[in-house]
Amino acid sequence: MKAMVYDGPGRVSWRSVPDPGIKHPADAIVRVEAVTICGTDLHILKGDVPEVEPGRVLGHEAVGTVTEVGAAVQNLSAGDRVLISCISACGTCRYCRQSHYGQCLGGGGWILGHLVDGTQAEYVRVPFADNSTHKVPAGVSDEQMILLADILPTAYEVGVLAGVVQPGDVVAIVGAGPIGLASVLTAKLYSPSHIVVIDVADARLDAARKLGADIVVNSRTQSALEVIDDLTSGLGADVAMEAVGIPETFEESVRLVRPCGHVANIGVHGAPATLHLEQIWIKNLTITTGLVDTHTTPRLIELVANRQLDTAAMITHRFAMAEFETAYEVFGDATRSGALKVLLTADPNAKTEAL
Numbered sequence: 001m002k003a004m005v006y007d008g009p010g011r012v013s014w015r016s017v018p019d020p021g022i023k024h025p026a027d028a029i030v031r032v033e034a035v036t037i038c039g040t041d042l043h044i045l046k047g048d049v050p051e052v053e054p055g056r057v058l059g060h061e062a063v064g065t066v067t068e069v070g071a072a073v074q075n076l077s078a079g080d081r082v083l084i085s086c087i088s089a090c091g092t093c094r095y096c097r098q099s100h101y102g103q104c105l106g107g108g109g110w111i112l113g114h115l116v117d118g119t120q121a122e123y124v125r126v127p128f129a130d131n132s133t134h135k136v137p138a139g140v141s142d143e144q145m146i147l148l149a150d151i152l153p154t155a156y157e158v159g160v161l162a163g164v165v166q167p168g169d170v171v172a173i174v175g176a177g178p179i180g181l182a183s184v185l186t187a188k189l190y191s192p193s194h195i196v197v198i199d200v201a202d203a204r205l206d207a208a209r210k211l212g213a214d215i216v217v218n219s220r221t222q223s224a225l226e227v228i229d230d231l232t233s234g235l236g237a238d239v240a241m242e243a244v245g246i247p248e249t250f251e252e253s254v255r256l257v258r259p260c261g262h263v264a265n266i267g268v269h270g271a272p273a274t275l276h277l278e279q280i281w282i283k284n285l286t287i288t289t290g291l292v293d294t295h296t297t298p299r300l301i302e303l304v305a306n307r308q309l310d311t312a313a314m315i316t317h318r319f320a321m322a323e324f325e326t327a328y329e330v331f332g333d334a335t336r337s338g339a340l341k342v343l344l345t346a347d348p349n350a351k352t353e354a355l
């Protein structure tokens with residue numbers, strides 16, 4: 001088969017590798033029909049995730065059809081259409097028993113495209129297949145489904161639920177990349193009074209407005225603090241979500257919230273950020289961080305199936321899987337290309353053959 005193989009920092013190529021096979025009885029093999037690229041894949045390419053070894057097939061998001069299951073798989077069979085979650089789950093460890101699959105101690109967690117070969121391939125071996133996939137309901141397209149593998153549950157769990165968004169809230173979202181935009185979509189489920197999105201790129205702010213932001217602020221030219229103060233009589237936002245991952249935006253998110261407000265940090269940070277306890281100790285803030293668990297994926301699937309959540313609006317570019325290298329270039333140059341999420345699909349002829 002063909003796959004997107006990491007060959008060390010800055011080097012990735014679409015090339016032939018051996019087909020995956022069942023290695024453990026809980027595995028399934030899935031033929032990938034729709035797959036996307038995550039900002040984390042770009043971090044891997046930069047060499048920021050050193051545990052990813054050269055030769056690794058990248059990717060942790062996909063929709064496809066099961067072609068083979070191991071002897072211990074109970075709920076899946078060949079022909080089932082599934083969403084592959086970015087988080088795998090052994091299902092039996094202490095954390096999995098509490099739905100904290102991201103922290104799985106039994107060999108799961110974020111492993112696909114990280115510690116084992118991932119989804120940017122024609123076929124993928126999915127460990128712990130019963131607990132690491134979700135059946136796609138009839139009538140839901142691959143396009144709608146694919147964003148539920150990672151960015152929607154991340155935004156919803158680590159942003160909206162951890163931030164405890166309530167009806168009528170003023171919600172500030174710092175960063176309008178795919179994660180910030182998915183936070184807009186999922187925050188709207190709770191009827192906040194205002195969603196204020198802050199970014200430094202006008203194209204991203206335009207996308208935020210289209211997806212439902214009430215107010216957008218380019219923090220290069222306007223003070224987000226002044227905008228939020230005007231909106232809240234100087235009190236501050238009820239919830240601020242950090243969706244960039246740099247010290248300055250974490251510190252800004254803390255400044256934007258009112259006393260007793262919530263700061264939900266979603267960003268992955270590569271450098272220490274300063275927590276100004278000398279200023280905020282008196283404000284009774286709740287500050288949360290987290291890696292996605294994907295325990296809300298079944299709920300998000302219901303929302304998509306019932307047309308209460310339109311995720312496909314975030315897909316800006318489409319490619320065939322044979323064009324994977326170009327897709328990486330387009331996604332990696334988002335400032336110029338305007339890319340939010342790119343969708344890669346299997347060759348339709350090959351698809352007919354496999355089904």
Ligand SMILES: NC(=O)c1ccc[n+]([C@@H]2O[C@H](COP(=O)([O-])OP(=O)(O)OC[C@H]3O[C@@H](n4cnc5c(N)ncnc54)[C@H](O)[C@@H]3O)[C@@H](O)[C@H]2O)c1
Pocket residue numbers: 038039040154158174175176177178179180198199200201204219243244245248249265266267268269290291292
């Ligand atoms: N916690 C988790 O489980 C989890 C999962 C996936 C991604 N993430 C993280 O979430 C963050 C966002 O992901 P993404 O894919 O949307 O990233 P992205 O890089 O596509 O988007 C970041 C956005 O921040 C904006 N930005 C940059 N500097 C800014 C500043 N000073 N002020 C305001 N905006 C600024 C950029 O213009 C861009 O639109 C990343 O740090 C990513 O690693 C976390």
Ligand SMILES: [Zn+2]
Pocket residue numbers: 038039040060086150
């Ligand atoms: Zn990801």
Ligand SMILES: [Zn+2]
Pocket residue numbers: 089090091092093094095096103104105106107108
């Ligand atoms: Zn586990």
